[in-house]
Each structure stands twice: as C-alpha cells, then as structure tokens.
Amino acid sequence: MQDFVTLTDKHIVLPDGSIEKRTTTLNLGPIHPATHCVLQNILEMDGERVVSAKQTIGYIHRAFEKISERRPLYQITPLTDRMNYCSSPINNMGWHTTCEKLLKVKTPKRVDYLRVIIMELARISDHLICNSIVGVDTGAFTGFLYVMQYRELIYEIYESICGSRLTTNIGRIGGFERNFPNVAFEKLEKFLDEYPRVLKEFENLLMRNRIFMERTIGAGPISAERALNYGFTGPNLRAAGVDYDVRVFSPYCSYEDFDFEVPVGSTGDCYDRFLVREQEMWQSIEIIKQAYQKVQEFKGKEAEVFHADVPEYYLPKKEDVYTKMEALIWHFKIIMGEIDMPAGEVYNCVEGGNGELGFYLISDGGRTPYRLHFRRPCFIYYQAYEELIKGAMLSDAVIVMSSLNLIAGELDS
Amino acid sequence: MALENERIKERLVGRFGDQVSNFEEPYGMLTFEVPKEMNLKLLQFLYDDEELKFKFLTTLCAVHNPDFKGRELAIVYHLHNLSDNIRIRFKAYLDINRPDIFTATRLFEAANWLERETYDFYGVNFIGHPNLIRILNVDEMDYFPMRKEYPLEDQTRKDKDDEMFGRGGSLGYGTVKTSDDTTVVELEKDNVGDKLI
Structure with a gap:
C-alpha cells in the first residue's frame, strides 16, 4: 500500500487538506464483456x-448442496452439469465415481476407458475455451473463432452418446446409459485426425507471438508456496511449479493404465498457465489415442460391455421393464428414489478442468444424501485474485481473470 | 517409508493423548474428532510436524445434525499431505447455540472463503476471521439456510404462481371456484408474501 501512496504523489497533486479521494472506484462486472461470467470486482484504481x-460472487447461486439433500443419487447428476459447464462430463463422472465408491461398485475396464475418452475430450474443450479466451482478451479473436469448430465436434460426440451437448448428464452410476454408437467413434477418429493440426496452428498464432507474450509474461504471477496456501489445484497450480494432478496422485477410472506427462510451469503467470493448458491438451490427445486403442482391443462379448451390474441403481433395459416383473420393480424403485443407500461418508475427487473437483458425501442410510459438499476448485482459487492483480494494470486484471478460467457456475454452485 | 494411517494416529495420540478420539477409517481415509478449542492447535501441529506435513487444506465444511444434542454442528476439515499423498479428515463439534470456533485463515489463505461460506450457510462464528460476512447469499438474509430446520420447499404447494417454471396449473395467490356458469377466482390475501421456507 505504501508504494501506491508514493506513486500517487508523483502523478496526482492534490491541494493540502483536500478531502477528495485519491483513488477511483471501478466496477468490473457483474455484467461486463471482459468478466465472461456474472461476477463483480470492485477495483480501487490509482490511475491505471x-x-x-x-x-x-453469488449472483447465480442455486443452492445445489441444499437441493441435493432431497434428491436420490441419480437426480443429482444434472446438478453437477451446471457447475463447470465448460467440462460438464468430468463433473458427471466425478459424481458417478463418488457414488460408486460409496456403493463399492467396481466398473469394468471398458467402461473406465470410455469414461477416460469422454473426460479427456471434456478437458480439451475446457482448456480450449480458456486459452482462446485469453487470446480474445489480449486482442486476438481469430484463434477463438477458429478452434470453436473443434469444440463443436466434441459436442457432437457427446450428442451422439447422450443426446445433449452442454449440460450433458452423461453416464449413469455403474457405466453409461447406452453403448457408444459407431458414429461417436467415427467422429472421434475425425477429431483425432484433424485436431492436432488445428491446435498446432492455434499455437503458432499465439505462443511465440510478441504481442501476446508481452501481455501475458509476468501478468498475475504466483509462487508455488502461495499457490498451495491458497488451495490452488489443476493447471493453475501446475503453472506455479507443483506437479499435483489427481489423475496421478489418486487414480480413478483406471488412469494408472495410461502413459502421460504432467506439464508444469515455473512462474505461475498468465503465460505459464497458457502453456500448461496447451501441453495438457496435447497430453489429453495422447490419452484419448491410448484409450481408444484399448477400447478397440476388446473383442466379442467384452466389446459390448458398457455398464457394471448394479440393479439397485442402473436402470434395466426398457424391453425388460415391459416384460419382466423384477425389472419393472427395479425401474419403479429407481425412478421413485426408493433405494436406501449404505450409510457412510466418502470423499472422492477427480481432476476437473480447473483442478481437484471433490465430492464429500455423507449418507445416513436414507434415500438421499444427508449432506453433500462440493469442493469447487474455482471457488477456492478465486480468493487469490486480489493478490494476483495488486499493482498491475487494469488490462492485466482482465487477462488474469480469464487465464484463471473462472466459471461462475462453479464459483456459486 | 510412506506415511500410513497407523503412523499418523500414533503421532497424534503421542502428542495430544486422549483429546483426539473416535478414530475411524471410512473408505480408507483416517477420520477423527477433536474438541472445538483444539482445532487450531491441531492444524498447526499437522502443518509444522516434520513427519506429518499436512500443508494443503483440501476443503472445509459444516454438517448439521439436530439429533446430537449439544454438538449439533460439525466442522469437517479435509487435509492433504502432498509429499506422501495421504489425506485425513477431522471433525470438531459445536453447540448450535454457541457456534464459536477458531479460524484457520492465519494458516491457510484457502480457509478464508470456505469459512465465509460455512458461516453463510450454517452460522458458524469463526473467531478471528478477517472478514466474516455472507458470501453466496444476500446480505439481508436473516437465517442460515443449510441448517436442517429449514426444509426444502414443498413441491406440491399451490399458493405460488409457478406457471413460468413448469409447475403450471395454479393461478397464483388464490383458488379457482367454478359455479354453474361463472368462474370466480378468490384471492387469498393471507397467502401473499408467505415465507418460502
């Protein structure tokens, strides 16, 4: 604070005894194109x-934790969609794995690999948006527009599997609602074939671009120690130089079967965050390739498996519901939420687009969770925003915000 | 040798004796309980100890259980030791009439908003917190919505005009009475402005 007082003295000369404020108050948000979502920052500005x-924050708070206390497990999945809506399949899978952990369900390998494909696609679409938005905020709109068609392709893959695009509600407890259709694999092949070239082009546009580098290098840096203290996770923490990745530290969905690298940065500034996300996209492509190959290796009956056997939670086939008594009973009980779940408390986390997405679920043996707490990475690291931009220019404040990848849905739950 | 639950338990009991209690391992995560005055001491010990090194606060939240008389609120801390990759969870129970507990903000910056959120939804007073105000709810709110005495809205209620939100049917604050040839809507003034909870 002391520095700014001296800084002010140099530029703004106020008469002695003046009661005028030396600083200007500026509202960045809640509705401002540069905040990208509904959140407000009240900035005290000294010049620039x-x-x-x-x-x-809290403009779109929807009380998910409270609502969850009255919903059976399968009805909570659509709520998780609406947290980080740039990568909702990861949230869905995180929720399913939490339920499976509570219920001690073991999923077949094929399901795990299919899930990995979907999650890595979601990670790519998440990082793609974040990085191209950083480009937009530094004045390069072209990249954003160009990569958008590949996000579209990812959404088409979701669409062919679950029928929806943004808030996917994909998968069920125990697996997927249906097997992947051929068109999904065709589109995936197309994606794997074309996307690396596009990503390379996108990198050529920004990565060694003088203007982009000048704008982002040194903007909003954070040390590894401070980042850990602030509870950073995900790409933002890795950009600061800590190689913490949930996929490696506590593997879920058979991530231990895959060979991939965890990129780390050093200074934790906007440029490092950008680079880490770029590298993660390359790694995700590698993971998808490996997973797709593993999926293709299943032959015969194994190649048809798309869910585990959990009659209490996995809806039976429709033709069985109409012809078999038992299936009808399960169908009714699941839909009406009349299944008592085992009592216990479980914490499960997945590597979301923004970091460790955790679910702390307490069940008292009833039909709905007794308490459900979401650890939203965004909510935790957004606290550091003030520290990141103190003393920086206003235009830096905007890119720091976009390079942190703030998602209002996740902030406010 | 990597740190294990047994070893953590040993260290804790060695340091705090019977003040740490109720050790459990649900789904592999060491869980225990401390008296509410002890939370900061314990966090500091876990942070500073050469062997334990729990330097990462994963999350912090509260749980309300009205059946536990005198200890209705539980504050649940999740900590992570990143070098040995092990997690623990501990709980401190509070009386709902005096929900005071020390803040962890001096140790973890991450605790700041998490504690504000906990205050916002459960009314837990974190002693020493630099800025304990509501974070997600509106400032004017005068109750703590996640407590169990506030049930969710009854979905069959008829006194609210929800036609725009897919529940339809109701004409708003009133009832429809159909006699022989006329339809009369009787307004029930009393229902207007009923609390949602």
Whole structure:
C-alpha cells in the first residue's frame, strides 16, 4: 500500500487538506464483456493501476448442496452439469465415481476407458475455451473463432452418446446409459485426425507471438508456496511449479493404465498457465489415442460391455421393464428414489478442468444424501485474485481473470 | 517409508493423548474428532510436524445434525499431505447455540472463503476471521439456510404462481371456484408474501 501512496504523489497533486479521494472506484462486472461470467470486482484504481480488489460472487447461486439433500443419487447428476459447464462430463463422472465408491461398485475396464475418452475430450474443450479466451482478451479473436469448430465436434460426440451437448448428464452410476454408437467413434477418429493440426496452428498464432507474450509474461504471477496456501489445484497450480494432478496422485477410472506427462510451469503467470493448458491438451490427445486403442482391443462379448451390474441403481433395459416383473420393480424403485443407500461418508475427487473437483458425501442410510459438499476448485482459487492483480494494470486484471478460467457456475454452485 | 494411517494416529495420540478420539477409517481415509478449542492447535501441529506435513487444506465444511444434542454442528476439515499423498479428515463439534470456533485463515489463505461460506450457510462464528460476512447469499438474509430446520420447499404447494417454471396449473395467490356458469377466482390475501421456507 505504501508504494501506491508514493506513486500517487508523483502523478496526482492534490491541494493540502483536500478531502477528495485519491483513488477511483471501478466496477468490473457483474455484467461486463471482459468478466465472461456474472461476477463483480470492485477495483480501487490509482490511475491505471489496481490498488485493491473486492470480489463479489453469488449472483447465480442455486443452492445445489441444499437441493441435493432431497434428491436420490441419480437426480443429482444434472446438478453437477451446471457447475463447470465448460467440462460438464468430468463433473458427471466425478459424481458417478463418488457414488460408486460409496456403493463399492467396481466398473469394468471398458467402461473406465470410455469414461477416460469422454473426460479427456471434456478437458480439451475446457482448456480450449480458456486459452482462446485469453487470446480474445489480449486482442486476438481469430484463434477463438477458429478452434470453436473443434469444440463443436466434441459436442457432437457427446450428442451422439447422450443426446445433449452442454449440460450433458452423461453416464449413469455403474457405466453409461447406452453403448457408444459407431458414429461417436467415427467422429472421434475425425477429431483425432484433424485436431492436432488445428491446435498446432492455434499455437503458432499465439505462443511465440510478441504481442501476446508481452501481455501475458509476468501478468498475475504466483509462487508455488502461495499457490498451495491458497488451495490452488489443476493447471493453475501446475503453472506455479507443483506437479499435483489427481489423475496421478489418486487414480480413478483406471488412469494408472495410461502413459502421460504432467506439464508444469515455473512462474505461475498468465503465460505459464497458457502453456500448461496447451501441453495438457496435447497430453489429453495422447490419452484419448491410448484409450481408444484399448477400447478397440476388446473383442466379442467384452466389446459390448458398457455398464457394471448394479440393479439397485442402473436402470434395466426398457424391453425388460415391459416384460419382466423384477425389472419393472427395479425401474419403479429407481425412478421413485426408493433405494436406501449404505450409510457412510466418502470423499472422492477427480481432476476437473480447473483442478481437484471433490465430492464429500455423507449418507445416513436414507434415500438421499444427508449432506453433500462440493469442493469447487474455482471457488477456492478465486480468493487469490486480489493478490494476483495488486499493482498491475487494469488490462492485466482482465487477462488474469480469464487465464484463471473462472466459471461462475462453479464459483456459486 | 510412506506415511500410513497407523503412523499418523500414533503421532497424534503421542502428542495430544486422549483429546483426539473416535478414530475411524471410512473408505480408507483416517477420520477423527477433536474438541472445538483444539482445532487450531491441531492444524498447526499437522502443518509444522516434520513427519506429518499436512500443508494443503483440501476443503472445509459444516454438517448439521439436530439429533446430537449439544454438538449439533460439525466442522469437517479435509487435509492433504502432498509429499506422501495421504489425506485425513477431522471433525470438531459445536453447540448450535454457541457456534464459536477458531479460524484457520492465519494458516491457510484457502480457509478464508470456505469459512465465509460455512458461516453463510450454517452460522458458524469463526473467531478471528478477517472478514466474516455472507458470501453466496444476500446480505439481508436473516437465517442460515443449510441448517436442517429449514426444509426444502414443498413441491406440491399451490399458493405460488409457478406457471413460468413448469409447475403450471395454479393461478397464483388464490383458488379457482367454478359455479354453474361463472368462474370466480378468490384471492387469498393471507397467502401473499408467505415465507418460502
């Protein structure tokens, strides 16, 4: 704070005894094109420099934790969609794995690999948006527009599997609602074939671009120690130089079967965050290739497996419901939420687009969770925003915000 | 040798004796309980100890259980030791009439908003917190919505005009009475402005 007082003295001369404020208050948000989502920052500006920032969040709070207390497990999946909506399949899978952990369900390998494909596609679409938005905020709109068609292709793959695109509600407890259709694999092949070239082109546009580098290098840096103290996870933590990745530290969905690298940065500034996300996309492509190959290796009956055998939670086939008594009973009980789940408390986390997405579920043996707490990575690391932009220019404040990949849905739950 | 649950338990009991209690391992995660005055001491010990090194606060939340008289609120801490990759969870129970507990913000910056959120939804007073105000709910709210005495809205209620939100049918604050040839809507003034909870 002391520095800014001296800084002010140099530029703004106020008469002695003046009661005028030396700083300007600026509202960045809640509805501002540069915030990209509904959140407000009250900035105290000294000329072009930020003296302090006060974040206000909660504009789209939808009380998911409370609502979950009255819903059976399968009805909570659509709520998780709406947290980080740039990579909702990861949230869905995170929720399914949490339920499976509670119910001690073991999923078949093929299901795990299919899930990995979907999750890595979601990670690519998440990072793609974040990185191209950083480009937009530094003045390069072309990249954003160009990569959008590949996000579209990813959404088409979701669509062919589950019927929806943004808020996917994909998968069920125990596996998937149906086997992947051929068109999904065809589109996946097309994606694997064409996307690396496009990503390379996107990188050529920005990565060694003088203007982009000048804008992002040194903007909003954070040390590894501070980042850990602030509870950073995911790409933002890795950009600061800590190689913590949930996929490696506590593998879920058979991530231990895959060979991939965890990219790390060093300074934790916007440029490092950008590079880490770029590298992660390359790694995700590698993981998808490996997973797709593993999926193709299943032959005969094994190649048809798309869910585990959990009659209490996995809806039976429709033709069975109409012809078999038992299937009808299960169908009714599941839909009406009349299944008592085992009592216990479980914490499960997955590597979401923004970091460790955790689910802390307490069950008292009833039909709905007794308490469900979401660890939203965004909510935790957004606290550091003030520290990141203190003393920076206003235009840096905007890119820091976009390079943190803030998603209002995840902030507010 | 990597750190294990047994070893952590040994260290904790060695340091705090019977003040740490109720050791359990649900789904492999070491879980225990401390008295509410002890939370900060314990966090500090776990943070500083050469062997334990729990330097990462994963999450913090509260749980309300009205059946536990005198200890209705539980504050649940999840900590992570990143070098040995092991997680623990501990709980401190509070009386709902005096929900005071020390803040962890001096140790973990991450605790700041998590504690504000916990205050916002459960009314837990974190002593020493730099800025304990509501975070997700509106400032004017005068109750703590995640407590169990506030059930979710009854989905069959008829006194609210929800036609725009897919529940349809109701004409709003009133009832429809059909006699022989006229339809009369009787307004029930009393229902207007009923609390949602």
